Amino acid sequence: METVTSLAATRYQPTEYEHAANCATHGFWILPSLVGGSVLYFLSVDQWHRVAAWLYGMGLTGLFVTSTLFHTAAWKISHLRKVEQRFHMCDRMAIYFFIAASYSPWLMLRELGPWACHMRWLIWVMACGGSTYVFFFHERYKLVELLGYVAMGAVPALVILSMVDRAGVCELATGGVFYVVGVVFFKSDGLVPFAHAIWHLFVAIGAGIHYYAIWRYLYLPGVIKVQLN
Template sequence: MNLVRFMNNRVPPHKRYQPTDYEHAANCATHALWIIPSLLGSSLLHFLSEGQWERVSAWLYGAGLSSLFIISTLFHTVSWKKSHLRSVEQCFHMCDRMVIYFFIAASYAPWLNLRELGPWACHMRWLVWVMASFGTTYVFFFHERYKLMELICYTVMGVFPALVILSMPEQSGLYELLVGGACYCLGMVFFKSDGIVPFAHAIWHLFVAMGAAVHYYAIWKYLYTAPANQVQTSR
């Protein structure tokens, strides 16, 4: 197979990889396909919510989940079809990176708000949003300047709150959380493989979708349809 049609040459670390038209199309499709399911899934959690914190958590998680796929799709579409509008593309690229921090914090919100975690762990409920704020500020000032540092920031924010989740007295859902986290971690290999593996970024998108789907299933099953004695709905 002639891979030249499907993949461009790898670029130096300080430059952005330029996808082929095939890769652009795949990048758009692999996240656009999940916009409607994410909106429907978010609506379902709202429908299942019974208390104030269940509704707040459903809103936060749904907003983070839907925003991730919507903004990613918009950015890749602009990058593909309107790349000559450099300032517009740059703005969407920054938003694409910023929303990842919001998505990570939103993914933890239902667990931190609805599960009993103990007195010391309650601080993580607001600390994840502080971390997300620092992350978005970092992107605003240093976007694409230190790519390795960005990857480290995403990893730390994704892993650090999990240390609290692992200490939950109620362990139901832990297996799904670990599986979803493994999907994200495995996908990061492809996140840094543009120019080495054809459609690397699209493959990364698929791993993100798989991780998000597993985590959504855990939230739906163990926090919104579980027996009342397994869910802590007051703080």
């Protein structure tokens, strides 16, 4: 309990307006991501498209839901340190599963090389590994945590680059740039007003670009093909 309290005490305490902005900037996206996931599901032309739509939709919605729950807890029940800490852990775990979910449609629906195709399941093992790390060492080694996210984001990108069909890679990279630039704000709590809410917006824009690419390059071509037949 002592470590929990001291960790929470050293963390930046947002103002009331910042708390509200932190909740709103991710809470707003819960409904659109549910709708977005459903749209992909209904555009699916086969079983694999449907599974990928489910995984991706769950990852996307899950991220915004856990983030909103955590920020609401940090705002309204911050005196219940243990509870807030649990929500914070869920928020951090959801990021790992969100990254896995974001890559999944590309890994599942595109043709990959004999080695690269193993990333389809490996990415979920990585997400479980990252979450297990969060469970045991949450907030203890901040650099290791950041490196975990960077590895999770960068390693599958190498596999994506080996895809036979490269359409969409440009959008994937652009979305990735938004996440990376956003980290600057993630690390600027107390230095830049509303830094965390700005980080949330960068995440939302990155996720939006990735959603567009998945819809445009992985789901729409199947629909067009069906209509032409």
